[in-house]
Amino acid sequence: MMNLTKLISSASSSSAASRSKTLISSSSSFLNRSFSTDDSKVLTIETSIPFTAHNCEPPSRTVETTEKELLGFFKEMALMRRMEIAADSLYKSKLIRGFCHLYDGQEAVAVGMEAAITKKDCIITAYRDHCIFLGRGGTLVEAFSELMGRRDGCSKGKGGSMHFYKKDSGFYGGHGIVGAQVPLGIGLSFAQKYNKDEAVTFAMYGDGAANQGQLFEALNIAALWDLPAILVCENNHYGMGTAEWRAAKSPAYYKRGDYVPGLKVDGMDAFAVKQACKFAKEHVLQKGPIILEMDTYRYHGHSMSDPGSTYRTRDEISGVRQERDPVERIRKLVLAHDLATEKELKDMEKEIRKEVDDAIAQAKESPMPEPSELFTNVYVKGFGVESYGADRKEVRAVLP
């Protein structure tokens, strides 16, 4: 079972950089605090609502977890929430350039999915990618550095907000064009099947992308060849500024695969997501693709240039916050199981806030990439065309 210590230690071993040391020490000291968590004690939790299935038997509503996992969920989701809020203010103070799409409200999907799978499984998503990256074991410093286009970023500062990647833990990243990542994900799953990896690919897309033609092309291929692909539709109900019902004849995205089974999941409930992903992984390894529709919500607008309030009411947003918020749901569960007091959780959030602030400070220290990086990675060096000249406007073919 994945927990926070593992998450962070795997990140540090992979990034092998001293910069994450402060992060680890601060969080490990924090985990050493005397919460009465027991890794072996199994808790059973009922999902918020039953799963709705299409062409398959839905999994049980009863989810098994441990005290440690439950508390870990809280910590991770609170961290993601805080990171996104901090990114919001960094964008507004013009430290983040480019386009920036925030994940707050949808954290349960990232956390629940990770809890059900391993790093051998692949994830590929669109541009709302910060929290998926964190879930895959990325560090805050890498995330903030990338957001600000710095050298220590997970894509060396060359990608920015929409292009986070983490190859060592199977995160095939952040893609800019709506829907374009799904066929790529199908390609990944073919390689996994061909190599007999016994691993699966989660290809994530939004309700807006669900109407792209290439999605159906990819789905047909996946079903035709029984590929271990899980199409995860993160339905936050708005494709940019357009409500799902204005854009989709059938907003029941889990049914839109027709011959491909589907499952509708409460994407605000991390345990429902975990259960669904566990179920889906077993399913696709035997029977080919499945669609998981995660019913979720984004609190922010589509991107930072969208206030998010012109096409929906403020009441709607605050209603979701009050009744379905994924972090609050976990907070209630922690309190109900007496794993921590309200004050302890507040303190935890304070520490998270500090952790995020420290990471931002560290990321700000990271230098911009070397100007020569503008010309690298366009082609493989020595194997094709390279740029020359004072302003590099001359291009010559170079044979290896």
Added chain:
Amino acid sequence: MAKSVKELGKKWMISSFNKRGFSTDCSTLKSSSSSSSTVEKQSGKTVNLFTAINQALYIALETDPNAYLFGEDVSFGGVFRCSTGLADQFGSKRVFNTPLCEQGIVGFGIGLAAMGNRAIAEIQFADYIFPAFDQIVNEAAKFRYRSGNQFNCGGLTIRTPYGAVGHGGHYHSQSPESFFCQVPGLKVVIPRSPKQAKGLLLASIRDPNPVIFFEPKWLYRLVVEEVPEDDYMFPLSEAEVIRHGSDITLVGWGSQLAVMEQACVDAEKEGISCELIDLKTLIPWDKETVEASVRKTGRLLVSHEAPVTGGFGAEISASIMERCFMRLEAPVARTCGLDTPFPLVFEPFFMPTKNKILDAIKATVNY
């Protein structure tokens, strides 16, 4: 909705089809555009580029009941506010949101236009036009030719914001115009200012050929200009000399012209007299105006944001070399984007800035 659109189309098609210039000749267009010189003198409000586009769309919808406006988030005003208020004014049957599917949007537009309507499609960013590339290149551009003129989608205009904004990163900054300049059957139009945008957009919408209208998104809010409130058009495929000079000819389009203008001003301080031409329409382009200017100056510089290799500057350079070889005093200079993907933090290095242009002007004049 599609059904009612069709019905509306049918109803109006009969009544007003004859009035519209849906044929290969442009006589109606020309007569309207010739009156534009008188319109120019009339005063209008000072507005920015997106408001000018909004005015043009308003007029296009008002003057032609068979005109439709659609695209992602269009009925809420669009991400750049170009279609603000139009859905309220003309109703959700004529101004509507589409699902998020560019190929579908353009294909739908071609069909709508093939029934004799004016389909004004919006692709939210030019960077997103590639899923629709097949529809534009293989369906729209060749419809008239391959059907022996039985069918066409001349009523189709695709509006899309292009170019850098200072911080757009990889997928909100590209200038893909040259991809479409190799497609006979299409027209590619790029305005430089609010007044130009209104006149050229109306001309594009009413042109009997499919047009891709690239809007310089950097200028949407940045540039203000007095724009006549009337219905006026500027002719397509007609370049404009916007600054007269004798030592070197500069050719550009869209937002790059503002940068080139600054370079011209700086060059003048050093005693170099530059002539600046706004090409406005990239295909079919006005070779004569550029040729006449180069015959006068003997030197040419082309500048655009798109990467230099295979950019439209290459075509201009080659054509002028063919036409003015004996008159050229120096090789044609190209100051363009670099041959890299559009960068995130290195945008200032990538861009063909004023100083790069100034250097190239000097190098060409002193060749």
